Amino acid sequence: MKHVFGMTTILLLLSLGLPAAVAQQTALPVYEPAVCAYTPGQPTSQACLDLIAAAPKPAFERIPQDRVTLSSYSFWRVGPDPVLKYDAPGGSVIGEIPRGFNFVNATDTSVDGWLKIEGGEWIPRDQTKYVEPSYFTGVILPEGWNQPFAWVLDTTGLWSSLEPGAPGSAESGYLTRRYDLVNIFAEAYDAEGWRWYMIGPNQWIKQTFVSKVKPVARPEGVTGRWVGVDLYEQTLVAYEDDRPVFATLISSGLDRTETNEGLFTIWARLPRDRMSGATGAPNAYDLQSVPWTMYFDGSISLHGTYWHDFFGYRRSRGCVNLSISDARYLFDWTANAAPGPDGNIVNYVYVYSSGQYGVPPGAAMVAASG
Numbered sequence: 001m002k003h004v005f006g007m008t009t010i011l012l013l014l015s016l017g018l019p020a021a022v023a024q025q026t027a028l029p030v031y032e033p034a035v036c037a038y039t040p041g042q043p044t045s046q047a048c049l050d051l052i053a054a055a056p057k058p059a060f061e062r063i064p065q066d067r068v069t070l071s072s073y074s075f076w077r078v079g080p081d082p083v084l085k086y087d088a089p090g091g092s093v094i095g096e097i098p099r100g101f102n103f104v105n106a107t108d109t110s111v112d113g114w115l116k117i118e119g120g121e122w123i124p125r126d127q128t129k130y131v132e133p134s135y136f137t138g139v140i141l142p143e144g145w146n147q148p149f150a151w152v153l154d155t156t157g158l159w160s161s162l163e164p165g166a167p168g169s170a171e172s173g174y175l176t177r178r179y180d181l182v183n184i185f186a187e188a189y190d191a192e193g194w195r196w197y198m199i200g201p202n203q204w205i206k207q208t209f210v211s212k213v214k215p216v217a218r219p220e221g222v223t224g225r226w227v228g229v230d231l232y233e234q235t236l237v238a239y240e241d242d243r244p245v246f247a248t249l250i251s252s253g254l255d256r257t258e259t260n261e262g263l264f265t266i267w268a269r270l271p272r273d274r275m276s277g278a279t280g281a282p283n284a285y286d287l288q289s290v291p292w293t294m295y296f297d298g299s300i301s302l303h304g305t306y307w308h309d310f311f312g313y314r315r316s317r318g319c320v321n322l323s324i325s326d327a328r329y330l331f332d333w334t335a336n337a338a339p340g341p342d343g344n345i346v347n348y349v350y351v352y353s354s355g356q357y358g359v360p361p362g363a364a365m366v367a368a369s370g
Helices: 046-054 067-072 324-335 363-369
Strands: 075-078 083-086 093-097 101-108 114-117 122-124 128-130 149-152 181-183 186-189 195-200 203-206 210-212 225-230 235-240 243-249 262-265 268-277 285-297 300-304 320-322 348-352
Touching (some): 181 195
Antiparallel strands (some): 075 128, 083 122, 149 210, 225 235
16 A cells, blocks of 8 residues: 655644543443343343443543534545546646546635646546545543443444344334444354344344444553554554543455554654555555544554545555544544653554454354354
8 A cells, every 4th residue: 555745744744732532520330241141041130121221321422523624624536537637627638637546635616617626736526526524433431431332333224133143123122323332231142153242121233233342451562542453343442551541433454455463653643644556557546635644554554534434344455444533533642642751752553353354253162062
């Protein structure tokens, strides 16, 4: 994956300071995993029902939306066929945007039928499509949090099931909605080894329809502020030493452009950057003004994403896609970490997989029991 760095961009290796969101300080219900342990054929215990009633849904503070970026940029998909660039509306041709996965930032939309794009060129508006960026945001994890939770990924609207492995049922009383937050009170496995989560009384949902937030142990030698990226669950959790303080959804690399696992440090931070690669190839791409970019593995970065709203699913060519607001929050949060003894701020990015993508996690257990 190749990224284009201009001299002006390199000079912007600095941070912008916004106050971080403050976690709610309300008392949290105590979560006890054994209380709702699932036993096939047995009704939900009163103790479990009481636990669910005390915390039926996650009550987290969401980070603020980055309204400045969301309102000041104007993103447009170009092509996919080649599009000519002009020196003025209806003027002379001065270049071409080649075929590919291309997006531009329009700086002037006032001329009927035309867009002035970053760089000063003009392109015909009828060969573009406006892109509405995602307004999704992650959540602040309050001190003392220990209740497992997940984001719903399903976009179609499915009824939860009355028991693990059963079909969805309106009798369960819960219909999925994209980006819903749900608490997890118990786990069980179906006949194929897929994990199911109890999210309410007689409400079960298959793991493939959600992304669960699962904290990870701090890697050896890491201190201060760092982030853990779980490629299996497609989640990111930010930590202060051992304490998780922020969680959100991400989109990592697809097959053949997977995000590398390992421990990295953020080596460059850019309020915005242009990204391009594979010019002339069928998979060519060129993206103007990618916001809040934090490079950690060569040309691979954490960054804001305006071209899709499918967080929780793999979508990228290796980078870790975040919503614009989440990327802005992390950009500022990492910049405001305490300097080390040498006066420099070091932010670690730990990329790992908590499971094997596409493989039922309980398959071996089910085979052994059968």
